[in-house]
Each structure stands twice: as structure tokens, then as C-alpha cells.
Amino acid sequence: MELIGSMNIDEVFKRTTKERIVQYYIRQYERQRLYIYPVCCKLAGKKIETGFTIIDLKGGSSSLLSPSVQGFIKIASQICQDYYPETLGVMYIVNVSWIIKAGWWVIKAFLDAKTVSKIHIKGSGFEKEILEFVDPETVSYTHLTLPTTPYV
Numbered sequence: 001m002e003l004i005g006s007m008n009i010d011e012v013f014k015r016t017t018k019e020r021i022v023q024y025y026i027r028q029y030e031r032q033r034l035y036i037y038p039v040c041c042k043l044a045g046k047k048i049e050t051g052f053t054i055i056d057l058k059g060g061s062s063s064l065l066s067p068s069v070q071g072f073i074k075i076a077s078q079i080c081q082d083y084y085p086e087t088l089g090v091m092y093i094v095n096v097s098w099i100i101k102a103g104w105w106v107i108k109a110f111l112d113a114k115t116v117s118k119i120h121i122k123g124s125g126f127e128k129e130i131l132e133f134v135d136p137e138t139v140s141y142t143h144l145t146l147p148t149t150p151y152v
Contacts, residue, residue: 018075025079029087050089052133058095074110081115090133091119094126 012021032051040048080088096104101121108116122129 021075022079025076026083029079029084032087033084050087052089053091054130055091055093056095057093057097057100074107077111077115081112085112085115088115088118092122092126092130093119094122094124094130096121096123098123 037048093104101123104121108119111119120126120129
């Protein structure tokens with residue numbers, strides 16, 4: 001889960017460089033590939049090669065469409081698409097305002113069609129849909145108010 005909405009991207013770029021962000025994402029993908037997925041495979045008793053990502057834009061505003069934010073998103077998505085294309089199972093970008101939904105039409109033009117098909121843009125009321133992919137007991141995130149019992 002990434003809390004992009006609560007991040008000050010301009011401040012991030014003041015404190016680090018594009019190259020360090022790239023290295024961060026590469027380390028995260030390698031960590032998943034080398035450590036997290038093997039443990040998940042062992043626990044689930046089956047092969048697991050893809051992840052489920054939630055990006056929460058809660059607290060964000062139209063500033064999420066700023067050039068620095070678009071640059072940040074482009075860096076992260078480019079690394080995933082170019083070097084780890086099959087690791088993205090499903091991605092939900094939630095708490096999205098109508099302004100961001102409009103901006104999605106611009107951003108998705110930079111992404112591969114297969115990648116775009118895995119990304120779901122949602123405002124509020126996304127919880128029921130997410131429960132198709134995750135057990136509510138596995139989500140320990142205070143901004144998501146998932147019910148304690150699955151929907152029928």
C-alpha cells in the first residue's frame with residue numbers, strides 16, 4: 001500500500017534524486033522477488049508471482065497532477081513496466097477525485113495497454129471490490145475501513 005495522497009512529492013524531490021527513487025523501487029521489486037514471493041508461495045502452497053497494490057490518494061488534491069507528481073508516477077510505473085512487467089497482478093488507485101480521474105486519461109497514454117488493464121481507478125466505495133482480491137483480516141490499514149466479514 002502506498003499513501004501517495006499524504007506525501008509531499010515536491011519535498012521528496014528536495015531531499016532525494018530521481019536516481020535514488022529509481023534505486024528504491026528496484027530494491028523493493030527485488031525484495032519482493034527474492035524474499036516476499038517465496039515466503040508467500042510456501043505459506044499458500046502454490047506459486048505466487050504477482051502482487052496486489054493499493055495506492056491511496058486520500059488527502060491529495062489537484063496538486064497530484066503537478067509535473068513533479070506525474071514524474072514520480074512515471075518513474076515508478078516505468079520501472080515496473082520495463083523491468084518487472086509480470087509482477088503486477090492488480091492495482092487499485094483509490095480515493096481518486098474527479099480531477100485525478102480526468103488526469104488518468106493523460107497518464108495511461110504513457111503505459112502499455114496490458115498494464116492499463118490491470119489498474120483500477122476508484123473514488124470512494126471501493127472496499128467491496130477490493131474484497132474480491134484480499135481477505136479483510138490481511139488489510140491492517142487505518143484509512144481503509146473494510147468490513148470484518150466478507151460480502152456475500
